[in-house]
Amino acid sequence: xxxxxxxxxxxxxxxxxxxxxxxIDEEYEFFLDYKLLGVATFLKxxxxxxxxxxxxxxxxxxxxxxxxxLQDEEKADHEREEIEEQAYELDRKVREVCIQHFYTEPxxxxxxxxxxxxxxxxxxxxxxxxxxxxLKKYVDAxxxxxxxxxxxxxxxxxxxxxxxxxxxxKDVSEAFDxxxxxxxxxxxxxxxxxxxxxxxxxx
Numbered sequence: 001x002x003x004x005x006x007x008x009x010x011x012x013x014x015x016x017x018x019x020x021x022x023x024i025d026e027e028y029e030f031f032l033d034y035k036l037l038g039v040a041t042f043l044k045x046x047x048x049x050x051x052x053x054x055x056x057x058x059x060x061x062x063x064x065x066x067x068x069x070l071q072d073e074e075k076a077d078h079e080r081e082e083i084e085e086q087a088y089e090l091d092r093k094v095r096e097v098c099i100q101h102f103y104t105e106p107x108x109x110x111x112x113x114x115x116x117x118x119x120x121x122x123x124x125x126x127x128x129x130x131x132x133x134x135l136k137k138y139v140d141a142x143x144x145x146x147x148x149x150x151x152x153x154x155x156x157x158x159x160x161x162x163x164x165x166x167x168x169x170k171d172v173s174e175a176f177d178x179x180x181x182x183x184x185x186x187x188x189x190x191x192x193x194x195x196x197x198x199x200x201x202x203x
Contacts (some may be wrong), residue, residue: 001026005043005055005058005059006058009036009040009058009059009062012032012036012039012062013036013062013065013066014065015032016032016033016036016069017200018067025062032119033066033069033070033073035064036062036066037066037067039062039068040059040060040062040063040066041059041063042058043055043058044056044059044060044063047059067149077099087161088158089148090157090159090161090164090166092167093160094153094156094157094160094166094167095153096150097156097166097167097168097172098149098153099170100157101169101172101173102145102149102152106171107169107173107177108145108148108170109141109145110141110144110145110148110180110183112139112140112141112187113143113145115139116136116139118192118195119132119135119136119139119191119195122195122199125199125200126198126199126200127198127199127200128198131194132198132199135191135195136196138187138190138191139187139191144183147183148176148179148180148183151175151179152172152175152176152179154173155175155178156171156175174177175194
């Protein structure tokens with residue numbers, strides 16, 4: 001009887017150790033750890049009352065194994081929560097810094113007048129009103145600033161995640177210059193291509 005109990009308990013322990021909570025399928029058994037803990041505690045109580053030292057040893061060992069696994073899982077969950085909380089707090093601080101320098105106390109602006117003039121000059125000869133409207137939105141200074149804000153925020157968040165430091169105005173400014181340069185590079189290509197393709201050449 002003891003041998004059968006021991007075999008079954010060990011089989012449950014093995015199953016518990018091999019179960020992966022990240023890959024739940026039809027064979028996954030929910031709350032197996034607590035079920036096994038309950039069985040082990042129950043058997044330990046019976047063994048104690050009947051003065052069955054061998055069964056007491058077996059059930060106590062299983063109980064300790066399950067409790068250790070639960071403690072390890074709880075510790076891992078706690079560490080994961082701490083990491084997530086730190087990431088959230090860092091994201092909040094990076095976002096606050098970017099909002100301050102982009103909107104609350106604006107330190108940056110974009111000049112899209114070069115592209116607006118290209119569009120204005122060719123607007124009357126555009127063959128596709130939708131393309132013209134889209135192009136105007138593409139070079140809208142406020143929309144461009146918002147796009148740069150998002151890119152700068154993401155860039156600084158990645159850097160802060162590695163170094164654990166909240167960005168300064170200098171960091172924001174350097175990231176802004178990089179993204180603005182890229183915006184202008186892409187606008188040079190895109191606006192020229194669309195104007196060439198959809199603006200009719202004067203007769």
